[in-house]
Amino acid sequence: MADQRVALTRQVKDANDIVAVVGNYLHLTPAGASFKAICPFHQDHRPSLDVDPRRQRYRCWACGAFGDVFSFVMGYEKVDFLEARAILARRVGISLDDDDRSALDGRIRLLEAMRWAANHYQQVLLDSELAQGARLYLGERKLAGPIVRQFGLGYAPAMGDWLVKLARSERIDPATLKEIGLIAERKEQSGYYDRFRDRIMFPIRDTRGQTVGFGGRILPDSPYASRGPKYYNSAETPLFSKSELIYGLDHARQAGAAEGYLAVVEGYTDVLMAHQMGVPQVVATMGTALNLRHINQLRRFVPRVVLVFDADAGGMTGVDRALEIFISQDVELKIATLPDGMDPCDLLVAHGADPFKKALQESVDALDFKMNRLLSKEDDSIESTRRVVDAILGILALTPEVTGQSGRVKQELLITRIAHRLRLREETIWARLGELKDARRQREARLAEGAPVDPHGSASTITRSAGQSGGPAPMLERQLLEILLAEPSLVGIAAAQLPLEEMTHPGLRRLLEGLYALHAEGETPDLDALRPRLNHPALATKALELQDVGRTVNDRNAWLTRILAAFTERRTVQTKRQLRDQLAHTTDHQQALDLLKAVQARSKGTDSSSPRAT
Structure with a gap:
């Protein structure tokens, strides 16, 4: 098989x-x-x-x-x-084959169940007496019929098994509805119950307009209002991940491309009212802070993101987190500030679209916004300036190391702007940034017991491919994978001479482990066989890159011989270092002589060959 x-x-x-x-x-x-x-x-x-x-x-x-x-x-x-x-x-x-049919048909089955539920929720909202309270609530929020239909809003009735009974009558498998998070099994008796009750239902769609989950807003006078959160999202499912999805992006992306930016607000009704009032380049996150996955989604459609700022302490924290991420990304971040105490929906309803449009147009670069906020609270004293410097650079210090010429140019421009604004030398700013980064690395190393921690969880590098951070891949280990992925027939030779435990980089170790396993099972250990087992896009992409480099090498057998010899040398050097450490700390004369002989023996056996440098 x-x-x-x-x-x-x-x-x-x-x-x-x-x-x-x-x-x-x-x-x-x-x-x-x-x-x-x-x-x-x-x-x-x-x-x-x-x-x-x-x-x-x-x-x-x-x-x-x-x-x-x-x-x-x-x-x-x-x-x-x-x-x-x-x-x-x-x-x-x-x-x-069966795996492929189940993978594709399974996703289609889940999407069809979502579409079925969304249609019935909307039908209830538009036509049923059960939804009178829901329609009244939407009317009070000034949301009209066209926008309700455009975004597919619905209503989940208050009884606890409405969807369960409907599914039974229409022969919908309850296990499918459970898998997509719409119903759950009762604990004390058999059967299922609805997870959404007496709630306005906001379908959450992917960029292709397919419903993958729901957000439910409890009605204010509901008997369930005191027993659960005001907003309740779908659980994490094979279709729905709230840390990745962006509400309204399927409707907003074309307008965003035309305007050159997308505005990110907090709530579903903020998005709906903005679209209703003629500002369609507005989206929202799923009740989570803006993260790297959101940004990667947004940057596919626009070069600039405007974060609509809530002028409170929580909002300021959100700005800091967003700024931390955007500094390392090829996308511009601006901050729009609304009048105190007003969210976008309130502003739009009370004053129309013009003040909201003006706030978006007058949005401020995120770094300038942060510096303006800090400087407004400080005087011109030396200590105040020092606090501002550390607050700004503390955010920069949390960002991943920049890569590529574009990233370096962006960082240099940021440092130049900070130095000019605070009337300090650029060298001073660079030096302090280096100190803060070193302090951060030391702190994270202690927290992780010696293993660095990636604060952003980016999936874009091989460093994270095994759920750990290992820094840049050692050249020797990278070269081994280049050769083996380009020449699968050599995997058996490597497996016989190189224990898997000698691979220090977690991503490369995972690749080598897969190749060794295929060889042990009698299969051809090539990338086509390895890839389904990985099912990890970032690691598979890195494997393709390694394979392409390996294919440029002519005599791969000779290179593998040199690489394995270099692993032997590395092993010897490590053993000698351990022996010397023991020798330095021992107080026993005989043990010291034995250790010295072992060091000398290792020195005589060292192989000085090494593979190519790349």
Whole structure:
């Protein structure tokens, strides 16, 4: 069965030319031996995506997106590897195996159940006597019928088994509704109950307009109002992740592209009222702070994000967190401030669209906004200036290390602006930033017992691929994977000589572990066989890059020999260091002699060869 799955992966990949597949999603133009397109993975203003038919790879020279035909479908469609393989198999008429059918059909089944529930919730809101209180509430909030229909609002009746009974009457499997978080099993008796009761239902959709979850607002006079939160989102499901989804993005993205930005507010009704009043470039997060996943979603459509600021302590914390993330991202952040005590919906209802539009147009760069707030609370004393410097640089110190020329330019511009504003030398600012970063690293190392912690949880680097942070991959370990991924026949040689425990980098160790396992099971240990087991987009992309580098090496057998010799040398050096440490601390004369002999023996056996430098 495993061999059949690997064969299917290869068959699907061979049958799906990357130019044809990408061309189904994007407009491609010839550029020499390759093709160019606007990159869908960032806000691209000129064609930065290069599609290479010879290597069957794509690469964006602006944002770094890279991969093969599977990677592209996974990234564009937001699906996992099995779903991407199923989509590509159906595209060329290849028969699916059970895993692929269950992956694709399972997702379709869940989406259909969501659509079914959304339709019935909306039908109740629009037509049923059960929803009189809900319609009255929406009327009081000045939300009219067209916007209610456009966003698909509905109502979940107050009785505890309304959806359960409806599903039974229409032969909908309750297990499916449980899987998407709409019903739950009773603990003390058999059967199910509705999770949403007496709530206005806000369908939450992905960027393609498919309902993947719900947000429910309890009616103010509901008997359940004191027993639960005002807003209640769907539970985490295979379709719904509140830390990734952005409410209203399916409706706002075109307007955002036209305006050049998207405005992020806090509530569902803020979004609805903004769209109703003619400001459609407005979205909201799912009751969570703006995070890196949200930003990666937004930057696909716009180069600038305007965070609508709630002028309280909590709002200020949100600004700091957003600024921390945006400093390291290729997207601009601005802050719009509304009159004290008013949220966007209140402002729009009371004063119309003009004041809200003005606030968005007059939004301030996030760094300037932060400095303005700090300076307004301080005097011109030396100590006050020092506090402002540390507050600003403390945010910069939390950001990941910048990579690439664009990131370095952005950081230098930030430092220049801070120095100019605070009338300090740039060298002084750089030095203090370095001190704060060192202090942060030391603090995190202590908290993690010696292992650095990534504060943002970015999935974009191999460092995090095993749920840990290991820093840059050691060159020797990276070269080993380059050779083995390019030449699977050499995996057996490596497995016989190199224990898995000698790999210090967690992501590379996971790749090598997969290759060793395939070899032990008698399968060809290549990337096609490894990839379904990984089902990890970032790690699979890194594996493709390593494989491409390895294929540029001519005599791979000789390189593997040198790499394994270098691992032996590294092992010897580590052992000698441990022996010397023991020798330095021992007080026993005989033990000291034994340790000295061991060090000398290790020194005679050291192999000085080393693989190439890259």
